[in-house]
Amino acid sequence: MLLKRSLPKIRWKYWVQPWQQVDWLLFCLPVIVSIFGGIMILSTELKQPITDWWWHWLVAGIGVLIALFLARCRYENLMQWHWITYALTNLSLIIVMVAGTSAKGAQRWISIAGFNVQPSEFAKIGLIITLAALLHKRTAATLPNFFRALAFTALPWLLVFVQPDLATSLVFGAIVLGMLYWANANPGWLILLISPIVAAILFGISWPLSEPLVVFKEIALGPLGLIWALAMGILGWQTLPWRRFGISGISTWVLNMLGGELGVFAWNHVLKDYQKDRLTVFLRPGHDILGAGYHQNQSRIAIGAGEIWGWGLFKGPMTQLNFVPEQHTDFIFSAVGEEFGFVGCLLLLFVFCLICLRLLHIAQTAKDNFGSLLAIGVLSMIVFQLIVNVGMTVGLAPVAGIPLPWMSYGRSAMLTNFIALGIVESVANFRQRQKYY
Template identity: 40%
Template sequence: MFNNSRFLRRIDLPLIIAVAILILIGIVIIGSATHVNTPGNERYWYVQRQSIFALIGAALVFIMMKFDYRMLQPLGNKLYIFNAILLLAVDIAGHSALGAQRWIQIGPISFQPSEFSKLIMIISLAALLENRVGKLNTFKDLLPVALYLIVPFCLVVTQPDLGTALVFLAIFFGMIFAAGVNMRLIAILFGFGLSLLPIFWHFLKDYQKMRIMVFINPNIDPLGSGYHIIQSKIAIGSGLLFGKGLFQGTQSQLNFLPENHTDFIFAVIGEETGFIGTAIVLLIFLFLLWRGMRIAREASDNFGILLAVGVNSMLAFHVLVNVGMTIGIMPVTGIPLPFISYGVSSLITNILSMGLLLNIYNNRQQLIF
């Protein structure tokens, strides 16, 4: 049995509470967004499913606390190969929805491997970079790490899932920064990437091109690709300071706002809880990022630092892009809002990433609170 006082000092209780609050907010908002448009006895089907998998995720985190995260380091390459096989299986045997082939069906359960691949890539990259910390000074040093990213990146792009591919890049740059990469290399890479944008444009699918065009001017296709952004901004703006009240949002309840329980759930929060509600949600995310950076700073080894920075990079990019696209300052990419958007694969991945942070915190060198 654990000594209660010692056990509580070895877990990051504020982080657990913050994540629990976000999940509860998500469940309530999912209920608001879906209960009107879901028939009969399945009125709260999304709420029930999200709640069940939140509990499953919590149980998995408890299991994760039983081992030392450093046990994952020797498994980096094996996990990388498993990840590549899983993503390849989507291209071969996956099923399509919303114009993309991203899901694998096993019996009644459908899951999205690209969501889990984010956490797997964090672990694999951390294992690869652990012995390269402070040694990424030339392109020759950086090339093996970049090549390591290319295979899963390309497999995800072909699904097509450009949003997840961009998350991979955010994780990559966050982790090589933590590994002490020469910043001159980063500047050159960004410059090179910008120079390739005109070429990259020709490889985008028509709907992806249209998303970028409506990001610049939503009114270019107000009843098509621009519809989501226009309705989202209307919803958020109509919430004013205090919102219209839970379950009272007209844009969401009357089904004007598409994907209101997944990609555009932040717009529902804005409409129903106003500026105050959205500010609270964003402050909780900011708190999570602060805790994540503190855990990285207190980690006992480079592997732990890299893992924590990778998780933080993933979380920060998700929040930035999801919130940004709902208010019209980012293109629509289909990236969910962590812990709040409906989605079993996304929820479990994010909960497991928090479990990884808790494990690093539990095994840090000093007990600091």
């Protein structure tokens, strides 16, 4: 009799054992956000014959199954296959360039069985796995290892950038910076790494407060750019090893000045018109609100109209009358702000903060550097996308076309986020060595 009563309990343990150490709070929170995202997508399409909300939930359900499967697989196996992962990542990005589908001025999708797949989204996972494998033994504490990691990052980043997909290339940069910092890279090196980009922005864009900029030898010499280049020269002299005769400082200063000249060149010859318009609108709030600034202006109006408590689900006038373009994708946060108000926005951001804290906890408690770096890579990806997406909807960041994780409609992005979640859950699940059966 006692044996019969114990059988169901034993069977229950048998089925649950593969996920015994999974962080269920981390797993459940994205599922809740995905469900809520589907509801908000439905609200934006309530008066239209569109079923994106249904697809959102369907792809999320598939993502949950993938995440559960990955959580029970040992993440260490990814290290053995990281070169194949790296090769497949680059191959998929090359295929997009050769046989991809174009839309909105970019060639980013591959059509498979009638569905558009965006390889650059999955490339984020490939980059995280590759960097974690490169840095788990050879940390970024030395310049050779630091540049080695950057060298392998350069190819997929360049392939994404030339699609062109500036938003995803920025996400790549955030992942690399986060993982290099976690791998003991000198923080000064990370600042120097992005310093030419900052110099390009300061030199290459006509800021309203310093316009017109002084032009000398085709380089727009803004005072902020000169101060920045000088500061980076001092930082290079202090952190880089070639300090004799000030070589490190001078070379860093020259690099930033060249970055400024490249910024002018990129502004005039590389950036698309819509990309320049987005930066101009960000720097000049209220400029061209019926053209390039229309999306962001309408989003800010919708969020402001929600006030403290919001209009209520399916009751936001801006959302229901479709005044905010692309609201079901990049601007989904504006629907939350209008229909649930300031309180609803805070609750959603609180949930995202919990997700990030759980990711950080797993990174700190992982049993090896490889698992820790995987978790930090995913954390860097989520945090950057969250900050930029919310920032652009409220006017604190330029419109970049970066989706809000698990909230915005996008099948490739949804699957990527759940794959990343499954990998991190595997790190949590195998924090302690278990017996093989």
